[in-house]
Amino acid sequence: MTGARKAVIDSRANLPFVYRQYSPEQLRQVLHKMYLIRRFEEGAEECYTRGLIHGTMHLSIGQEASAMGICMPLAEDDQITSTHRGHGHCIAKGAEVSRMFAEFFGKTTGYCKGRGGSMHIADVAKGNLGANGIVAGGIPIAVGAALSSKMMKTGKVVVSFFGDGANNEGAFHEALNMAAVWKLPVIFVCENNGYGMSTSTARSTAVKNIAERAAAYSMPGVIVNGNIFSEVAEASFKAVERARAGEGPTLIESKTYRHRGHSKSDRNRYRTKEEIEDWMANRDPITLFENELRDFGFIDDKGIEAIRDAVAREIADGIEFAKASPAPEIATLENYVYTEHA
Amino acid sequence: MDAAVRELSYAQAIQEAMAIAMDMDERVFLMGEDIGVYGGAFQVTGDLVERYGADRVIDTPISELGGAGVAVGAAVTGMRPIFEFQFSDFATLGMEQIVNQAAKMRFMLGGEVSVPLVMRFPAGSGTGAAAQHSQSLEAWLGHVPGLKVIQPATPHDAKGMLLAAVADPDPVMIFEHKLLYKMKGHVPEGHYTVPIGKAEIRREGRDLTIVATSIMVQKALDAAAALEGEGIDIEVVDLRTIRPIDRQTVIDSVKKTSRLLCVYEAVKTLGIGAEVSAMVAESEAFDYLDAPIVRLGGAETPIPYNPDLEKATVPQVPGIIAAARDLVKGVR
Structure with a gap:
């Protein structure tokens, strides 16, 4: 590195947003968590293949920068609603992978005590109000949480994650309208991975960019490259500032891609092998972020190796924890349907 | 007037219960279509907006699905919404949030949240409103574990059961027959509850x-x-x-x-x-x-x-x- 270039990087003045906003240690933590999301989902997938986890799951592999970028400026007590593709959001908001694995294994130590599984993973203590099996189901709920924030004056910001498929649900439109009318502290994050199950956005959505929908509800509509952590984090940061200032909601369209199929039943007949391989080889969000960190001198190969090793241990420990945890007693079947009276 | 014989209409009894609930607990608020200055399609909320303000008697857009979802979200995050469907028939538009979200959220999350939500449904025939404004859909919701479904038949119970519903940690659906709104009967003053689940x-x-x-x-x-x-x-x-x-x-x-x-x-x-x-x-x-x-x-x-x-x-x-x-x- 030349002296001049080093000086610029050291001053960080010309670097992308996150390198100016966050400390090197915070950024290395981001890389750690992006790996944690990736390896968690690979681990879950392997456990599923080996028959240790039943049901189905929707993997967000390839979308890690989106989850991490959006959650980066959030405080611990800020809240999110998530989707069926919600493992990344859950980890990004602060969940422990051991309790997530335990949930996938259907154990009592899981976040939902084995009642929710992958599609309803939540971590209420960390502000994750839950993934959702209904497309767009969480969007009005996020608006309601934002209404609580405004009425109780807690200062909390609420993020609603959803996919491109949700932008054609009525709940999306009703929720955005109400959030705008009432100027609520909520951020709508559309992770556009190109396909609602098998149907491409080109075939399903009348606008070219989902962010254009924001104009209909008089809120800013922002498009970011969802695979570039800094771009996502910058958009989220601005939206959080706007929300906290009482200026109302923002719609962020984070354009990304899922490497895996929609769910475990997907045979990938609606997209080409070349398309998938291109995204994996050239636009992988972890590779892009890792290279940037290395280029800017925030981490070296040894540091990267240490993160990968630490993540591998965390995943292995998490799976062991899940395996060793107790299953729920059949006698507890009807627990949690109603609030128990002491 | 002698308190023992004080009579109110069923609609007045509900309104009084909502006012008491809002007086007792600042987390309680009302949401619904035209419940503010209009007073509600059946004048159940009446002039409550003048007493409690538009921030606590919230007119929603005509968005039953979104509105129901907002109520669910507010309930799980610390508020105690009372949501009015203008007609019970419009529950069909909000069914996703009622059945998939409100009813199941506590269960799906392993007991980590409660959904203290009250929904009111003006129901039933006899008003000449024909097929889409006259149905009795309580059994639809009665089929869903996680919900509580009540049908008060007197002004006394309309007030007492609503106050029980507001105090309940779980979602309570109240079906109010529209022809009962004008029915008069003895309604005690002040706060009292009539238990849910008791005939x-x-x-x-x-x-x-x-x-x-x-x-x-x-x-x-x-x-x-x-x-x-x-x-x-x-x-x-x-x-x-x-x-x-x-x-x-x-x-x-x-x-x-x-x-x-x-x-x-x-x-x-x-x-x-x-x-x-x-x-x-x-x-x-x-x-x-x-x-x-x-x-x-x-x-x-x-x-x-x-x-x-x-x-x-x-x-x-x-x-x-x-x-x-x-x-x-x-x-x-």
């Missing part, structure tokens, strides 16, 4: 148990009064709650009278009468039955516009009298 014997009798819901309770009482002169002594059980249902009160009554007639306005087939009948047939009361169980419910048709047709769609007093008489005299 009430409105009239004691020996010969026949009529289990009725909502507006059919009064019709059953009218029928019972008419049959008194014929020496037929009818017990009327006001079910009040359809989930969780008060099994014991019904079974005990049938054991006493040995005959059961179920009267409800909703479509007869697969309705609450089927549940009550099965409940009795599965219980020790079965051995006490002296006659087949009879159900009187709504006709297998949407609610028609023509007033004569509309009346003929749902049970009326003469039909209840005839069915009760037949049952007791062994014609059935």
